[in-house]
Amino acid sequence: MKKMKPWMFAALFAIVCGASIVTGCCSKEKNTPVLSPTDDSSQFVTLTDVVPDAILEIRYYGTYNFVGARIDGYEQPTALLTKQAAKALKEVSDDVMSQGYRLKIYDAYRPQKGVDHFVRWSLDTADTKMKTFFYPDLDKSVLFEQDYIMAKSGHTRGSTVDLTLFDMQTEKELDMGGTFDWFGPESHPDFCGNPETGEYTGDNSKSLANPKRSITEEQFKNRMILRRAMLAHGFKPLDSEWWHFTLEEEPFPDTYFTFPVKQLAN
DSSP states (O other), X not given: OOOXXXXXXXXXXXXXXXXXXXXXXXXXXOOOOOOOOTTOOTTEEEHHXXXXXXXXXXXXXXXXXXXXXXXXXXXXXXXXXXXXXHHHHHHHHHHHHTTTEEEEEXXXXXXXXXXXXXXXXXXXXXXXXXXXXXXXXXXXXXXXXXXXXXXXXXXXGTOEEEEEEEETTTTEEOOOSSOTTOOSGGGSXXXXXXXXXXXXXXXXXXXXXXXXXXXXXXXHHHHHHHHHHHHHTTEEEETTEEEEEEETTOSOTXXXXXOOXXXXXX
């Protein structure tokens, strides 16, 4: 393991001391520590109880993720969301079903244990077994300082979801031109196009790769199908991940939950 920088000691101190700052690969957010209720899942639902048509591929329960191991706090391969977020996602599901698609969920609520696991992994710079699949253009040592592993995760507030579309005609995932949790500008919604207008430009100048990577017009438009449906039903996007959306009127904007991911009792 490489010599630790000062910010690395600070991150470890937060974990060891049980601080309320949590971490995860998500957006920049205000750095205001908030104590979260312990194991209070009363305002959450099992997602498939509300959205039965959703397909689950919970990446952090398995080993095909950027860490390469099951993530702490994922006790069952299920998805949980706040009641409000799940209700809004049902509307999204009905919308895309009418277009011939189903929602496929990679991650939803993420407990503090999970985001703490990401930080510990990021500090072990010798562990790069999944580099080829998720961050081939980056040295692992920069993932934290370049905000790929963040000081807070909106997922832990319970109203954020990572997802894609499944094409019912081809019986395959819709081709988005990139994998979930790819660390790089190729994951940005504005890569090769303008997400505000839906216009494909082909501009791949932000790519770090050599030769530069790109996505096709069809792949960009597929990303926009998901984006339009999510925005139409109350979700807001993230400017660095095409698959990541948060309920705009999230019920717990300052609360970070700690209970594990497992099937909730009805």
